[in-house]
Amino acid sequence: MKLTLGISPCPNDTFIFDAMINNKIDTEGISFELVINDVEKLNTLAFRHALDITKLSYYSYVYVTNQYVLLDAGSALGKNCGPLFVTKPEKQKSDFEGRVIAIPGKYTTANFLLSMAFPRITNKVEMLFSEIENAIVHGTVDAGVIIHENRFTYQGKGLVKIMDLGEYWETQTRLPIPLGGIAIKRNIPAEIAQKVNRIVRKSVEYALAHPAASREFVRCYAQEMNEIVRNQHIQLYVNNYSVNLGDIGKQAVTTLFAWAQRNKLIHKINENLFLPLVESLEPPA
Template sequence: MKLSIGFSPCPNDTFIFDALIHHKIDTEGLTFEVFFDDVETLNQKAFRGELDITKLSFHAFAYVSEQYALLDSGSALGFGVGPLLICHQEHFTQNSGELSAGLKVGIPGRYTTANFLLGIAFPHLTNKQEMVFSEIENALLKDQIDLGLIIHENRFTYTEKGLHKIIDLGNYWEQQTGCAIPLGGIVANRKLDQETKEKVNRLIKKSVEFAFANPRSGLDFIRQHAQEMSEEVMYKHIELYVNKYSIELGTEGRKAIDTLFNMAREKELIPPVQHDIYLIP
């Protein structure tokens, strides 16, 4: 049985899925057609119900929980892994509380969790320009935008380009909630039968465990998609975003996700979620 699966080309995702899609583990009769896309493109594909299995942001998941169920494995949650709000003009860093409403912010997508966190911390920053996450740094350097909301490997490269951090929104979230920050999850289309969905969940867990046991096994695959990243930066990226929550959410992971959804509903940032969001109760 062949299933379509979408995830990002970032090192954390290629690290997680290498063993699965390259059959380094027993895939129990499943094969996968892979679509590599940035997170906002994956969000949009999920809105259209295009893929059987996909990575998406937890913010976007609130809008598609009727179509997709959250797997217990493969998610990206953690401490110290949140998006950063950065700038080119250093004077913006002097008092982040006085950022004026008219400033143009480059964001990696409307439905990213990064944008959701920006909305919580700076609700007045509404002048936003959506762009591919990897283009935000250059847009700042060209003064096409005033502020940039960066995710993924750009956390490790912005200072080398002369850019400056205003605030770590992950730290902001942690201070507000005490929870790990839920960034992205892996979901299965509800049209799949339950046995297949549970099999995929089981296989992703095995794929993550294989990657942890054999961390250099997927190096060529990871490097192939890593956008000229050094090996050191690739593995820093993996260490940040792949952890115990990627193996299984557990009680703490679910608490963080529930907190995110509850806060979003209270602020009327997402519609009410009508279904049990988890594949495994």
């Protein structure tokens, strides 16, 4: 059986999925047709129900809960790893209402958090996440929300932090920040969905046990990033929540959705958000 799989080119995704894509683990008779795109593009593909399995922003998932269910493995959650709202030093104390603010996509968790922390900011421009720093530096926009590896590079470009939006979330909730998750179509048979979750988990575990094994695959999709930044990226976004959401991870995700509902950004969503796990994570003998 072949399933389409959408992931981003970011090091945490290529690190996590390398083993299952490149046949380093048993994929239990399932093969994967890989689709690599920026996360906001993956969000829009999910809105079209175009992929069997996909990485997507947790905030975007609220719009496809009837079509997709969340896997327990493969997520990006954590602490001290959220989006940053940044600008030039001379604008750090500005009132940003009415200013032009770059965001990495309307349906990203980053934009959701900006809306929660700065509800009066409405003049937003969507950009590819990797272009936001330079847009601020060149004055195309007044400020922007950066994600992924740009946490490690913005200071080197002379930019300063207005707010750590992940820290804002953690202060408000005392929970890890839910950034991105892995979802599978609900119309895929339950047995296959369980297999996929098991495969993703084993792929994460393999990557963590053999970090050098994915180096070339990660580098292939992050050639403009030096190895130090690639490794920092992986260490920041791949953790125990990537192996298994657990109760705290699931609480973080449902809290994000509750925030969105309370602020009337979304209406009622499907109650069964997470793939029910079978007792054993091992394939049947």
